[in-house]
Amino acid sequence: MTVTYSSKVANATFFGFHRLLLKWRGSIYKLLYREFIVFAVFYTAISLVYRLLLTGAQKRYFEKLSIYCDRYAEQIPVTFVLGFYVTLVVNRWWNQFVNLPWPDRLMFLISSSVHGRDEHGRLLRRTLMRYVNLTSLLIFRSVSTAVYKRFPTMDHVVEAGFMTADERKLFDHLKSPHLKYWVPFIWFGNLAAKARKEGRIRDSVDLQSLMTEMNKYRSWCSLLFGYDWVGIPLVYTQVVTLAVYTFFFACLIGRQFLDPTKGYAGHDLDLYIPIFTLLQFFFYAGWLKVAEQLINPFGEDDDDFETNWCIDRNLQVSLLAVDEMHMSLPKMKKDIYWDDSAARPPYTLAAADYCIPSFLGSTVEMGLSGSDFPGEDWLWSYEKHGHRRSVIRKVKRFLSAHEHPSSPRRRSYSRQASDSSMFFPPSGDVSPARDLLDVPSRSYHRAPGTPNQTRSPEGSIKMYSSLGELSTIRETSRTSTLQSLSPQPSVRVSPTKMPQVPEVVLFSVANSAPYFLPWFADDEALAAPPTGQSKMSASPT
Structure with missing residues (x-):
């Protein structure tokens, strides 16, 4: 389930993110604690070997190796490679969310364009809307592991009510080596054309609008399928992963505290615990974990898209809109502002601070002092009566570039x-x-x-x-x-x-x-x- 914390950051307060740092679900601690423990254990083991098990000559060799690793580890462009990769992954993740298929626009058109309050009209509208939801279900089954676990076979799709037994036979009879998510689109178009011939759709313009929205919905489904098919090139993902892990493998040796009595540059202290090296691992490896979580938002991570919830919501709302709410109108009454030309909804005491006057321009409250300039008089009257400019105004004129x-x-x-x-x-x-x-x-x-x-x-x-x-x-x-x-x-x-x-x-x-x-x-x-x-x-x- 997606972790939502928007209400906790609605206002910027002093140290306002401290509550977020204490969360576990969806946090970086949950993602990274295993790798962090492994890195700390390896660093501690190498440090103990250097301090307790190596002889004098072996220590000198290890110290030279440590200085060498520390010097050349900084030449690995971890920040550049990792930053560009994460930016690419985040943009891709957001585009996939923007293109999730939502049937709201189609259900509005079906409810208003397909007429008939009898049983056949009701069946027509519900069938059209069921085809729309079946299409999104077939796409989600092919890209989301959570949806596939819920509907592992087409029999489960039929049992869930998205497809009838006769439709299942037609669907299986159609032989195609490709994903057949487009079949419900064809059924939708044929049924809409039949409704136009029967007079259920009374205007060809309504039919065209219906087909246009269906094509947009098909585009959203196809785009999700394309994102699943063509991902970020594997070589780039491999380069980033190798760069991060190679850098920290070199840090295991290069960031060791050496004997201060030997006088090596930068090794004047022996603190045993590499605090800043651990923080660097936490940040860089955490950055890589962010990309690992967002590269496929249709998985089962904490912040992945709730596709099963989307399927349930879309089916419930769409059938409600085209069936029970078809031609359902409340009785019109005069609103409470019928005779009020300047309508203004009331404010509660809690929202009283948000009642502000209308904005009339940034110069409305700007005033000029009488000693500086008589703002209500014309310039010729000002010159005629021999008014002299103030000293401050003369200085402003003298310093002005114009x-x-x-x-x-x-x-x-x-x-x-x-x-x-x-x-x-x-x-x-x-x-x-x-x-x-x-x-x-x-x-x-x-x-x-x-x-x-x-x-x-x-x-x-x-x-x-x-x-x-x-x-x-x-x-x-x-x-x-x-x-x-x-x-x-x-x-x-x-x-x-x-x-x-x-x-x-x-x-x-x-x-x-x-x-x-x-x-x-x-x-x-x-x-x-x-x-x-x-x-x-x-x-x-």
Whole structure:
């Protein structure tokens, strides 16, 4: 029977595995105690012979042999070979458990698709489900020693009710040198097709769904048969076993405590009992025992699969589902949350600690101190009233790898495509804006096909600025400018909470077509002389 201890490790506590270390059934102690006793007895015998029976010359020879074995035993790759082997065995073991045949999906389809509450309909559903369980029984008999001991012959299968006498005759009459676990599949398909012709299965889609699920069930059975047929290569198992036992055979001699008076390196103490060698044997040999137990989970070890229980459970549940529960429905009633739009099941006092509020995001409870930043105010209001940054915030900005766009050292302004995009110079420092407003007029190349516009009286560049402290420069959107710009542009009025901001409109020298100052214009380009050819060229939007 499989050893289950999940409830004992549900919570992580201080020294929580101590209860598991005291268990005997399914433990490493039960698996390894024989080998451990044999290793300890051999080590003790060799130690007694060295100490009591050997002469002086023989002791010197044994000591050289012990040092030699200890030196070259470490060259055996026990950890690598054993670790990879155990990983392969554990993965194979889990895949076999995942592919155990469970008839639940088939019994749901049979109960809902095969109609008829009369005796013939009941017989039809139970027979289909019996064929399904017979298939898994034949597979388990071929791979599990526990199931084979329970059903050693086909007569036992007939006596157990999985097969009738007539079906046994047909089964034995079919001559095949191979395992005939697939025969009940054929019976299942023929009987399902007959039920479709009789109208018991009313739709071909239901028949197709039934056959599809039966094929999946057949795949699970075939996979278990394949795992039993093709195992881990024998040579790999032999290599791992030889590596482990050869290593510890060398340890029997190489890990002996030698005479400390001889001055051998690493033999300064004589403890008689090799504690760490015994622990090493316990771990490595126990690792090998784990692989030995899991390589075939259909045996009779403590942690092998309970295949006999699976057979009993599947038969009972499947027949109950297709017979007594066929078209069995409870009376529908209004649930207790009928008029409650926010249904919440109650908690007991023992589970009160698990009643937690809904998760609304990791930043919900994160607050900003008022001295650091007024989180409810907009940035322009923050700059307008002349709020100063705290010392901590300035240090954070100074240490930040990303330079703030409002740093006084940056003279180039980023541009966005939105009409509401803004540039924010630092509070109290408007020198970059003044430099931008004091740019002398220059000529720009006009792209071909641009319609002529009335030239501005001021020349190629016309700028409007408001008096007072400049806090924001708004750049006009390309789309809105082409739609609403007149030959005599006027200052746009900002929203109520917005301060009065100037707009920058650029016109070409040739035909006064509107241009926008490129975002990559640097100080050198803005300081170009008013006469001569400009260093930058722009195309009309």
